[in-house]
Amino acid sequence: MNTAKVVTRFILFLSLVYLLYPLPSEAETITGTVKNPWVAKFPVIVYIDEIPGTTFTPKNHPVMDQKNKEFIPRVLPVLVGSTVEFTNQDDIEHNVLSPDNEGYDLGNAGKGQVISYTFKNPGVYAQLCRLHPEMVGYIVVVKTPYFTVTDPEGNFKIENVPPGQHKLKVWGERLKPTQLRKDFFATVESGKGASVEIQP
Numbered sequence: 001m002n003t004a005k006v007v008t009r010f011i012l013f014l015s016l017v018y019l020l021y022p023l024p025s026e027a028e029t030i031t032g033t034v035k036n037p038w039v040a041k042f043p044v045i046v047y048i049d050e051i052p053g054t055t056f057t058p059k060n061h062p063v064m065d066q067k068n069k070e071f072i073p074r075v076l077p078v079l080v081g082s083t084v085e086f087t088n089q090d091d092i093e094h095n096v097l098s099p100d101n102e103g104y105d106l107g108n109a110g111k112g113q114v115i116s117y118t119f120k121n122p123g124v125y126a127q128l129c130r131l132h133p134e135m136v137g138y139i140v141v142v143k144t145p146y147f148t149v150t151d152p153e154g155n156f157k158i159e160n161v162p163p164g165q166h167k168l169k170v171w172g173e174r175l176k177p178t179q180l181r182k183d184f185f186a187t188v189e190s191g192k193g194a195s196v197e198i199q200p
């Protein structure tokens with residue numbers, strides 16, 4: 001057998017292996033833009049509502065800081081079941097409470113202290129501080145780990161999404177209930193990304 005034949009057979013063999021076992025692709029990403037006049041000032045959370053038949057377990061503890069009398073980030077999407085840690089980075093005491101869904105008051109904490117809460121139910125939870133009525137933040141608890149927050153131009157990217165047709169939902173503090181109820185769809189083919197324009 002001459003060298004050319006060996007090389008040809010080797011290339012054919014590699015092609016076959018690639019066809020049978022496609023490499024995991026970075027391309028399975030949903031990218032898009034949220035078209036909304038408020039998006040520069042008030043970021044919008046974009047997320048896959050659910051993957052039927054699949055439940056997800058949180059792998060980390062998301063953090064919401066209290067700094068300069070603000071909740072940072074102002075909006076934080078988390079996977080249901082997540083334990084969120086609230087850190088106080090100011091020299092003064094802060095409190096963390098939410099009147100939403102099951103509601104909670106985590107008490108007061110001084111500088112450097114961390115208090116936490118585990119979110120067992122999906123939904124939007126306004127974060128308030130009893131000591132500083134001007135403070136407000138939002139934790140949006142969703143059923144999948146496929147969520148993201150828009151940049152100031154309204155662009156977003158959700159990575160490593162399983163192939164299939166996905167129902168996307170949005171949440172933003174300046175969006176109306178009718179806008180929050182809307183469904184948007186993105187079809188992700190294996191090895192390919194999807195691009196969607198969302199007009200809430």
Ligand SMILES: [Cu+2]
Nearest residue numbers: 094095129132
């Ligand atoms: Cu406070």
